[in-house]
Structure formats: C-alpha cells, structure tokens
Amino acid sequence: MEPVVRAVDVGRGNTKFVTAVRNGELRCEMFPSQAHPAEAALEPEAWGARRKTVGIPVGGLVYEVGPDVHLAADVFNANVLQHDRYCETQEYLALLLGALHYMQLDQIDLLVVGLPVATYKIKPLVNALERRLAGEHELGKGRRVKVLRAKAIAQPAGALMHYGLMQSKVAQLRKERSLIVDPGRRTFDWLVTQGMQQIDKRSHSVPRGMHDVLHTIIEGISRATGSHYRDYDTVDVALRTGRKPVVFQHEYDMARHLPLARKIPEQAIAEMLHYVGDASDIRNIILVGGGAFFYRHALKAAFPNHVIHELKDPIFANVKGFQQAGLELARAMLGTGNSDINRAVDVAQHDGGGDDQGFAN
Structure with a gap:
C-alpha cells in the first residue's frame, strides 16, 4: 500500500500545501498565513454565507485560519510569523493544522514541512518541531489527524528537488553546484548546494522579502x-x-x-553576495518564491554571466519539492523507490559534517 505523504510550507505570507497526488500530478492550495485567535469557534451567521475558514484549537484558544481569514476581525494583529523562531508559536501550529484540515485525511505517514534557511540552521529547534508535529492533533468539530512522522527541510531545498524532477536532471544535479534563490514574503533565502547537499557556510536568509x-x-x-x-x-x-x-x-x-x-532586492542580493561571491563555481541558479517576479531584474544584474532558471508557479515550487522528496523517501524506506531519485533524496538520511550538510537529519 502506498504511504500517505503530505507537504506543508507555512510561509510568512501564505501557507501552501499539497491536497492530492493523482497520476503523478500534485494538486496544491494555499491561504494567507494569518491566524485570528478567539476563545470559542466562530458561529455561522444566519443572514449570510459563512466565510471559508476553520477554527483550529491550539493552547486553549481557537484560531480561525483559511482562505477568507482576511474577513476576520483584528486581522492586523494576526500577522505574527515575523521572527526566526516563528515555528514555535501557537499560530504556526494553527496554520499547519488548518492545512491538514483541508487535506481531509485521518492519518499521514510522513509530513514534510519547510523552514527558512536561517531557522533551519538551529538544529535543536528543527528537532523540537519534528517531535511537535508527530502524533495526534485535534482539528476542530471532533475531527483529528494522526501524523506518524514529520521531517523539516530548508525551504529552497524543495525547489531544487522540484526543478531536478521537472527537468529530468536529478542525476545531473547530483554532480553540480547550484544556487537556489527564494524571495518570500518576509525572508530572502538562498541555498548553495553541492549535488543535493547544502553548503552551510554559503547558505543563509535575511529579512528582506x-x-x-x-x-x-x-x-x-x-x-x-x-x-x-x-x-x-x-x-x-x-x-x-x-x-x-x-x-x-x-x-x-x-x-x-x-x-x-527596487533597492530592497538589491540590498538582499548584496548580502547574499557576501556568501556566494561571483558564483563562478555555480552551474545552476534557480529563482523561485512568491517574490521572484520583483527580484528577477536585480538577480540578473548581479550574475550577468549566468542563465537564471525559473519554475512555473514559483510560489508552489518548494512545497511540491517537499512532497516529491517525501514520496521518494517513504518509498525508499519501503524498498520500492526509484534508485536515482532515492540517491537524490538525502532528506533525513545524511548526517552532514563540516561545511556541507543534508537538508535534514
């Protein structure tokens, strides 16, 4: 039986997630990363249509999340995911569980989530998050979901996996050095890899999204x-x-x-250049993320001798890569995965040392 794998990317602007995998096609949805707290679940209005949200119980409060959360009161105060340890907050968990609610599943064998590069470097935090997400969770209205295992990945790593699979270049990417640039809502992330292994000292993120x-x-x-x-x-x-x-x-x-x-992308990329240099050793530069359209010009100006690769639907590139990596990892654990991709998916299997490290450990 095929393992149930799902991916969620709780970003500072939007929460992206995979709702279904059918005939190899990944179906994705998203909603704003805003969680409105209340003491009790919202009651439907008798005179109008109920907004498309769900009340998620976390820590003694009920958080309203979903596509229509902007209609909730005090939404100005609901944007709280603005620091590197945001994955420890109740709002983060409410957003993630909101995504699981919309998946309509009772059990998930492997849940893959993403973190900004700077946050991902804090290994005790990553380990604590994985433990927090594994187990049984209440989704409201009597519904529950059980997560057997959770793994965290640096957000741009998902885009690299997705790019490799979409271009049928996984085996080639394993031999090359790549730079993945991911301008999101709040953070500007970049990841330098040798094959599928992160080069830690050249990868980072700054709050310039x-x-x-x-x-x-x-x-x-x-x-x-x-x-x-x-x-x-x-x-x-x-x-x-x-x-x-x-x-x-x-x-x-x-x-x-x-x-x-336009100075914002220039400043973000200038900081990245301190880590990356002129990128003369970089074979692939991949631009993803919701801000890709606005950062494209500055990135090209910084690397005039490179071709900048972009993916279709860049806002979903990371979460699709999480899903693809998770599927292959789950199959590898069962001994049914494709050997080329299994070797590419070092998620949770490589204990990196020195300057290089795996996407998760």
Whole structure:
C-alpha cells in the first residue's frame, strides 16, 4: 500500500500545501498565513454565507485560519510569523493544522514541512518541531489527524528537488553546484548546494522579502496622500498585474515609488553576495518564491554571466519539492523507490559534517 505523504510550507505570507497526488500530478492550495485567535469557534451567521475558514484549537484558544481569514476581525494583529523562531508559536501550529484540515485525511505517514534557511540552521529547534508535529492533533468539530512522522527541510531545498524532477536532471544535479534563490514574503533565502547537499557556510536568509518592498511603497503612498495607508494586499496585486491600485476612489500611479522599492532586492542580493561571491563555481541558479517576479531584474544584474532558471508557479515550487522528496523517501524506506531519485533524496538520511550538510537529519 502506498504511504500517505503530505507537504506543508507555512510561509510568512501564505501557507501552501499539497491536497492530492493523482497520476503523478500534485494538486496544491494555499491561504494567507494569518491566524485570528478567539476563545470559542466562530458561529455561522444566519443572514449570510459563512466565510471559508476553520477554527483550529491550539493552547486553549481557537484560531480561525483559511482562505477568507482576511474577513476576520483584528486581522492586523494576526500577522505574527515575523521572527526566526516563528515555528514555535501557537499560530504556526494553527496554520499547519488548518492545512491538514483541508487535506481531509485521518492519518499521514510522513509530513514534510519547510523552514527558512536561517531557522533551519538551529538544529535543536528543527528537532523540537519534528517531535511537535508527530502524533495526534485535534482539528476542530471532533475531527483529528494522526501524523506518524514529520521531517523539516530548508525551504529552497524543495525547489531544487522540484526543478531536478521537472527537468529530468536529478542525476545531473547530483554532480553540480547550484544556487537556489527564494524571495518570500518576509525572508530572502538562498541555498548553495553541492549535488543535493547544502553548503552551510554559503547558505543563509535575511529579512528582506516582499513585505519590505510593499512597505516602502505603502509609506510612499501614505506620504503622498497625507494618510496612514495600510492596504498591502492591494499594492501586492497591483505590482503583480501592472494595474494601478485604487486609493481614495482614484487610480494611483505607483511609478514614483518603484525606484526606492527596487533597492530592497538589491540590498538582499548584496548580502547574499557576501556568501556566494561571483558564483563562478555555480552551474545552476534557480529563482523561485512568491517574490521572484520583483527580484528577477536585480538577480540578473548581479550574475550577468549566468542563465537564471525559473519554475512555473514559483510560489508552489518548494512545497511540491517537499512532497516529491517525501514520496521518494517513504518509498525508499519501503524498498520500492526509484534508485536515482532515492540517491537524490538525502532528506533525513545524511548526517552532514563540516561545511556541507543534508537538508535534514
């Protein structure tokens, strides 16, 4: 019987997760990484449609999470995943269990999750998280789920696995040095690998993600309009679509704020260069993450002699890689996996030493 493997990537902006694996196709969903606490579960309104959220009990409170969480009260205070130890918070667990709720499973044999590179380097924290996630969890309304085993992976490592499988280059990647760049909502992560092994001293993350880009533009709009403008989501959509946001009932031209906003990717990449250098020894540079579209130009400017590879649906690249790595690891444990990919999946099997380390141990 095929083991039940699922992947969840609780990011600072969105919680991404795999809902199904059918005929080799991974089906993914996501919702905002916002968890609204309350003393009791939300009661449906009699006069209107219930919002698409679920109440997850954690630590004596009920956290409302899901696609429509922005409709919850005090959502301004629900964005709490803003530090390197965010995976220890009750909100993190509520978001992860919310993802498990939407999977509609009673038992998961292997749960694979991701962490920012800087957080992943804190091994006692990683081990504690894996222990915390294994076991039986309450999902609300009498539902429970049992997780037999949990493994954590550095977030960009998932993208490397997904890239290798999608390009049929797993065996080739094992012989090459790669740089995976992952601009997320709050953090800018990068991972340098030799084959599938992380080179720890050249991999890191800094808090210079898309939130900082949006905040720069938000401050500019506030100054220009003499207001305290706070609509980050509207500005985010405007950047991605090229459409002008509506501010005080009028279309607003953000062009004047973009030169300063573009300094954020430049600053993040400048910090990365302290670790990576000119990347003359790097064969593959892979750009993923929800902020890939805004960081692309600065990354290309930093590495003019390289081809920058991008993946379709970059926001789901990590979680798809987690799922693929988890599936092959589970099959390898049962002796049924593909040998090439099994060798590539060093997750939880390699006890790295020195400068190189596996994606998990």
